[in-house]
Amino acid sequence: MTSSTNIVAGNWKMNTDVTSGVRLASSVAAGAVAVPGVQIIVAPPFVSLAAVRDALAGSSVGVAAQNVHAEDSGAFTGEIAPPMLVGLCDYVIIGHSERRQFFGETDESVGRKAAAALQHGLRPIVCVGETLDERESGRAVEVIRRQVVAALADLDPEAAGSLAIAYEPVWAIGTGRAATPDIADQIMGGAIGSTIAAVLGTDVASETPLLYGGSVNPANAAEFAAVPSINGALVGGASLDAATFLEVAAAFSSRNQ
Numbered sequence: 341m342t343s344s345t346n347i348v349a350g351n352w353k354m355n356t357d358v359t360s361g362v363r364l365a366s367s368v369a370a371g372a373v374a375v376p377g378v379q380i381i382v383a384p385p386f387v388s389l390a391a392v393r394d395a396l397a398g399s400s401v402g403v404a405a406q407n408v409h410a411e412d413s414g415a416f417t418g419e420i421a422p423p424m425l426v427g428l429c430d431y432v433i434i435g436h437s438e439r440r441q442f443f444g445e446t447d448e449s450v451g452r453k454a455a456a457a458l459q460h461g462l463r464p465i466v467c468v469g470e471t472l473d474e475r476e477s478g479r480a481v482e483v484i485r486r487q488v489v490a491a492l493a494d495l496d497p498e499a500a501g502s503l504a505i506a507y508e509p510v511w512a513i514g515t516g517r518a519a520t521p522d523i524a525d526q527i528m529g530g531a532i533g534s535t536i537a538a539v540l541g542t543d544v545a546s547e548t549p550l551l552y553g554g555s556v557n558p559a560n561a562a563e564f565a566a567v568p569s570i571n572g573a574l575v576g577g578a579s580l581d582a583a584t585f586l587e588v589a590a591a592f593s594s595r596n597q
């Protein structure tokens with residue numbers, strides 16, 4: 341059994357300023373009315389969260405932050421605490437591979453961040469994914485299981501129903517080389533689903549939306565949407581143009597209808 345929630349989230353990464361972000365969000369909101377059955381989310385940089393939230397008021401499009409700190413406050417220069425995000429966004433991306441690769445995030449810190457976000461009513465979109473070396477050496481499933489176990493380790497099981505997990509193989513991000521639907525299904529329907537079930541139970545596993553990320557675009561989105569274990573997409577480059585992003589979202593629109 342898989343989640344019936346379809347989510348297509350656009351991770352703008354370190355792109356857009358406040359003005360262009362509001363313009364992009366407004367265009368997404370205008371088009372989202374024609375894409376039923378999908379929770380569309382945009383994840384702008386921190387500095388644009390308030391303006392994007394305001395631009396999206398009254399629309400169905402959700403807002404996500406791209407990161408959060410695990411502590412509520414303190415001497416952590418440059419960081420953003422979970423309570424600061426409350427009211428600005430509903431979702432937060434946690435453990436993106438770029439955070440793991442360039443900013444020293446670990447399995448353990450990802451788990452603490454996910455738990456902290458949930459404690460404040462923010463819905464974590466936790467990213468996991470193996471590197472090319474890990475895949476080619478046959479360790480992909482082992483790495484994904486380890487990352488998922490760590491991400492779930494500190495979660496309040498009662499709140500865990502608000503979680504989503506994005507499988508983003510590092511070798512597919514920004515490379516134009518998406519995973520095949522078979523590879524994504526093997527990891528998402530297999531390793532991720534069974535690990536959530538083992539840690540949090542089958543009910544949570546069946547309710548947790550699983551998103552695929554890595555070079556998703558309008559040309560390949562339908563192939564991923566056709567896989568029952570894939571409940572949506574976490575889109576990078578293709579989310580920076582509203583029409584392109586909405587085409588990806590539309591591919592998931594007809595599922596469960």
Ligand SMILES: O=C[C@H](O)COP(=O)(O)O
Nearest residue numbers: 351513514554555576577
């Ligand atoms: O968060 C999004 C992912 O990193 C995917 O990025 P991409 O669609 O540009 O490959």
